[in-house]
Amino acid sequence: MTQSAIQRAQRAKGDLHTETQVLSMGPSHPATHGTVKIILEIDGEEIVEMDVQVGYLHRGFEKECESGTWYQAIPYTDRLNYNSAILANLAFCMAVEKLLGCEIPRRGIWVRTLASELSRMGDHLTRLGAACLELGAMTPFLYGIEARELCWDLQEMLCGARVTSNYIRIGGIQRDVTPGFIERLHASLVRIEVLLADFDKVVTSNRIFVDRFRNTGMLPLEKLISYGVTGPMLRAAGVPLDLRKAEPYLAYDEIDFDVPIGTTGDNYDRFLVCQEELVQSIRIMRQCVPVLEKTVGEAVNVVDPRVRWPGKERVFGRMEELIQLFKGVTEGIKVPVGEAYAAVESPNGELGFYVVSDGTGKPYKVRCRPPSFTNVAPMREMLVGGMLADIVPTFDMINMIGGECDR
Amino acid sequence: MGAADELVARVCTLVGADVVDSHTHVGDATVLVPVDRAREVLQRLRDDPGLAFNLLVDLTAVDYLGREPRFEIVYHLASLDLVPPAGEPCRIRHRLRVKAGVTEKRCEADSVCALWDAANWFEREVYDLYGVVFRGHPDLRRILLYDEFEGHPLRKDYPKERRQPLIGPRN
Numbered sequence: 184m185t186q187s188a189i190q191r192a193q194r195a196k197g198d199l200h201t202e203t204q205v206l207s208m209g210p211s212h213p214a215t216h217g218t219v220k221i222i223l224e225i226d227g228e229e230i231v232e233m234d235v236q237v238g239y240l241h242r243g244f245e246k247e248c249e250s251g252t253w254y255q256a257i258p259y260t261d262r263l264n265y266n267s268a269i270l271a272n273l274a275f276c277m278a279v280e281k282l283l284g285c286e287i288p289r290r291g292i293w294v295r296t297l298a299s300e301l302s303r304m305g306d307h308l309t310r311l312g313a314a315c316l317e318l319g320a321m322t323p324f325l326y327g328i329e330a331r332e333l334c335w336d337l338q339e340m341l342c343g344a345r346v347t348s349n350y351i352r353i354g355g356i357q358r359d360v361t362p363g364f365i366e367r368l369h370a371s372l373v374r375i376e377v378l379l380a381d382f383d384k385v386v387t388s389n390r391i392f393v394d395r396f397r398n399t400g401m402l403p404l405e406k407l408i409s410y411g412v413t414g415p416m417l418r419a420a421g422v423p424l425d426l427r428k429a430e431p432y433l434a435y436d437e438i439d440f441d442v443p444i445g446t447t448g449d450n451y452d453r454f455l456v457c458q459e460e461l462v463q464s465i466r467i468m469r470q471c472v473p474v475l476e477k478t479v480g481e482a483v484n485v486v487d488p489r490v491r492w493p494g495k496e497r498v499f500g501r502m503e504e505l506i507q508l509f510k511g512v513t514e515g516i517k518v519p520v521g522e523a524y525a526a527v528e529s530p531n532g533e534l535g536f537y538v539v540s541d542g543t544g545k546p547y548k549v550r551c552r553p554p555s556f557t558n559v560a561p562m563r564e565m566l567v568g569g570m571l572a573d574i575v576p577t578f579d580m581i582n583m584i585g586g587e588c589d590r
Numbered sequence: 591m592g593a594a595d596e597l598v599a600r601v602c603t604l605v606g607a608d609v610v611d612s613h614t615h616v617g618d619a620t621v622l623v624p625v626d627r628a629r630e631v632l633q634r635l636r637d638d639p640g641l642a643f644n645l646l647v648d649l650t651a652v653d654y655l656g657r658e659p660r661f662e663i664v665y666h667l668a669s670l671d672l673v674p675p676a677g678e679p680c681r682i683r684h685r686l687r688v689k690a691g692v693t694e695k696r697c698e699a700d701s702v703c704a705l706w707d708a709a710n711w712f713e714r715e716v717y718d719l720y721g722v723v724f725r726g727h728p729d730l731r732r733i734l735l736y737d738e739f740e741g742h743p744l745r746k747d748y749p750k751e752r753r754q755p756l757i758g759p760r761n
Contacts, residue, residue, distance in 0.1 A: 238734035238735060238736075241735065243750075245719075246743055246744060246748075246750055281616050282616060408644055408645060408670070408672070409707040410706075410707045411646050411647060411706065411707075411708035422672060423674065423678075424670060424680040425679055428680075429679060442679045521615045521616065522615065522620070522687075523615070523616050523618055524618055524687065533647065535647065535648060535666070537648065537650060537664065537666065539652055548652045548653075550648070550650045550664075552648040552650075552666070556715075560710065560711040561707065589734055
């Protein structure tokens with residue numbers, strides 16, 4: 184910045200030629216883990232103007248949801264933020280459940296809470312690991328990815344899929360935790376803690392890393408609020424907004440955890456906030472375990488064939504249940520007429536769903552309020568006037584996920 | 591009286607003259623205002639010290655084909671308590687949904703970009719997918735789709751299978 188100030192002064196005197204250069208970055212760039220095109224106007228290494236163009240992963244999520252049943256929309260929500268699919272499943276199902284007015288059994292709520300945190304960890308680990316990789320540091324990325332693998336293995340034990348989970352269902356979950364899950368969870372969390380400590384040692388106080396992250400990508404607090412930025416980006420700027428505390432859903436009001444905040448809101452603070460949130464997620468998961476152990480064998484789904492059709496073991500033995508399954512699958516569940524909005528705290532911020540039902544088996548409108556979209560919008564203001572090298576760290580900490588931003 | 595009813599009552603005291611309809615379904619407070627008054631109402635909701643809707647959470651539209659007015663612009667607002675007691679997390683004081691009907695003939699609304707920066711991209715998206723024009727928007731162009739795209743895909747009369755003309759590479 185100092186150098187560019189000198190350049191500006193020289194330019195004002197007419198010492199340097201003032202031609203700027205237009206550079207096109209993306210849409211597929213090795214140093215961005217999101218599909219975005221940035222048209223840059225640069226003067227030397229200083230960014231004079233930039234236009235952020237999103238939409239490269241647009242595949243008509245909302246249109247597609249309108250043509251299937253309510254249940255058929257859930258796998259599409261997996262593909263929004265594919266790093267934390269469970270949270271997108273959850274937000275959608277919570278909005279629909281709001282319209283249906285159904286109460287999930289206690290065990291179901293705690294399994295959902297645990298699954299949410301598992302999902303959040305996977306996302307944060309990707310963000311932190313990829314940020315290092317994109318700045319040229321391969322080793323910390325491998326620590327992060329090893330820890331993420333452990334999260335994904337656990338997720339696989341839960342629902343059979345590592346990434347696109349399709350785990351949360353309207354009125355419950357796909358199935359209860361499998362035998363051996365809790366033991367595996369304990370072992371994995373211990374290993375993840377070791378990996379996080381190693382990651383911390385390699386990265387957090389590394390001079391090269393700190394220099395690139397500190398004092399970059401900042402935006403005044405009023406601007407962040409005006410842009411509707413939420414999640415770690417807002418918390419890094421010192422606002423302790425976390426929907427898990429602000430509007431407690433699931434079992435979060437019974438769980439003890441902290442909301443880490445930063446002071447300056449630069450990329451370094453964002454990084455530290457995410458790091459601490461991983462620690463808090465582990466803390467939350469450990470608090471879920473005793474409840475799950477106490478409630479073994481209890482129901483996880485609502486008992487109402489109009490919402491959550493009966494399990495296969497009953498379907499294959501009884502006529503009534505077979506009919507209920509058939510009707511549920513072919514016609515879809517009937518959601519009462521109305522509209523509802525529900526939101527969860529996703530790794531990027533407030534992930535909300537606004538659903539409108541006309542009373543038929545298909546959604547009339549499914550709107551996803553994507554945190555990535557609102558977080559990428561202020562990128563231009565964060566970076567204009569800064570250096571070309573600030574783009575990658577800032578973009579990493581915004582953690583734009585194309586699937587969610589472009590839908 | 592639930593919190594949502596109370597909120598609707600407070601909103602009606604402030605901008606009651608503009609509220610066409612209101613309801614509190616499943617705990618969500620909703621008010622319907624005329625589209626030409628929407629910007630003014632939203633500004634008053636934002637600036638009122640008691641309500642203080644400082645966050646534009648979401649802005650979208652819904653196409654009610656066959657109904658008049660055909661479209662509805664939906665604003666989701668939230669009031670964020672920015673100065674919580676020391677050591678406490680932030681609270682969201684209240685949330686409100688503001689809706690405004692837009693006819694197919696006069697498919698336009700006033701931009702609220704000057705009130706919240708978040709509206710800039712949201713309005714571009716609604717323009718892109720529904721074809722609603724926002725008056726006074728500083729940079730109204732498609733955002734998710736490309737310039738040559740024909741039609742607005744989230745309209746109910748846009749068939750899902752419709753093919754688009756191929757465009758060559760651009761330089």
